[in-house]
Amino acid sequence: MKHITTAFLLAFTSQAAFAEPLTRDEAVNLIALGLGDDAVIAKIAAEKVDFDLSTTEMVDLKNRGISSAVIAAMISNRFVAKVEPSLDSPDPNVPHPAGLYTLLSADGVSRMQRMEPTVTNQAKTGGILGYALTGGLASMSIKATIQNETSRVPVSVSPKFYFFSGESNGDSSSAWASGNNTVVNSPAELTLIRLNRKKDRREARVGSMNIGGAKTGVMDEDRLEFSHSAIRPGVFVIEPSASLPPGEYGFIYSLAGGAAGGAMTARIFDFTVR
Incomplete structure (x- = not known):
């Protein structure tokens, strides 16, 4: 009983x-x-x-x-089914935690992979000798350095990325933290660059100086064009404007401060085209 x-x-x-x-x-x-x-x-x-x-x-x-x-x-008392955010659903209409994702395909199966930003671990100055010998006529460059020769995020020559802000999940702040007390609200605040591959590291120019003055931020000649469009509130699809040759790339943001100070605050969503 x-x-x-x-x-x-x-x-x-x-x-x-x-x-x-x-x-x-x-x-x-x-x-x-x-x-x-x-x-x-x-x-x-x-x-x-x-x-x-x-x-x-x-x-x-x-x-x-x-x-x-x-x-x-x-x-x-209307019943509302709770939808758990997904980290890998290829459907941008499915809720995802805020961040930047790339769409990967293998064996006919598509999935999204969330891209974590790589933190700059070193600031370097290049061209000092030429700058000194020419009295400042030649430019001296400031470089942000990230570790490892290649990214752990492989993509195709025509990659597609998705940007999810907090707004996409009903967060009224509509932004996600990028580090160094800054926030990112849309892909328009990101810059796509090609990284120079060196032994045990990759580099991006984030400043230059010569006798004519100084520049901070990504150099114009290092920027790569991309387009972005809204799919729904808080969700954007991002596509490079042209196919990317094999190499190392990244979306860079958070350059708070100038010269080496800016280089040391950089965060880069790095990926490799194979």
């Missing part, structure tokens, strides 16, 4: 845990049974309803003798 009782309780608990929301007919039938408003409202609050009430339907229910309190419970 004890085993039977235990089995019954487990079955009842399981059914309660996976209860379906009430349909309109079920809610109306409960009221027709004369259970009383308090019991019906408690049932609606516990299991929710799977329908919306139009103004006409509200009037119809009221004319059938259903109380305003029960009608209000039906309106305020």
Whole structure:
């Protein structure tokens, strides 16, 4: 008998845990049974309803003798299925945690991979000798350096990227942190660059100086064009304007400060074209 009782309780608990929301007919039938408003409202609050009430339907229910309190419970207890964000769904209409993703395909299967920014670990100065020998006529460059000769994110020559802001998941801030107390709201704040591959590292020029003055940020000749368009609020698709030759690349942001200071605050979403 004890085993039977235990089995019954487990079955009842399981059914309660996976209860379906009430349909309109079920809610109306409960009221027709004369259970009383308090019991019906408690049932609606516990299991929710799977329908919306139009103004006409509200009037119809009221004319059938259903109380305003029960009608209000039906309106305020609409069941909304919770959708968990995905890290790899290839569908940009599926919620994803905020960030930058690349779309990968292998064996006919597509998936998204979230790209984590690589932090600059060194700032270097190049061309000092030429700058000194020419009295500043030749330029001296500032380079941001990231570790490893190649990225762990391989893409095709015509890659596609997706940008998800907080807004895409209902976050009113609509931005995600990029480090160094800055935020990124759209792909327009990113710069696509080609990285120079060196032994044990990759480099990006983020400043230059000569007798005529100094520049900070990515050099114009190092920028690569890309387009971006909104798919839905907070979600953008990003595509380079031309096919990318094999090599090392990255989307760079957060150059707060000039010269070496800017280089040391850089964050780069790096990838490699093979």
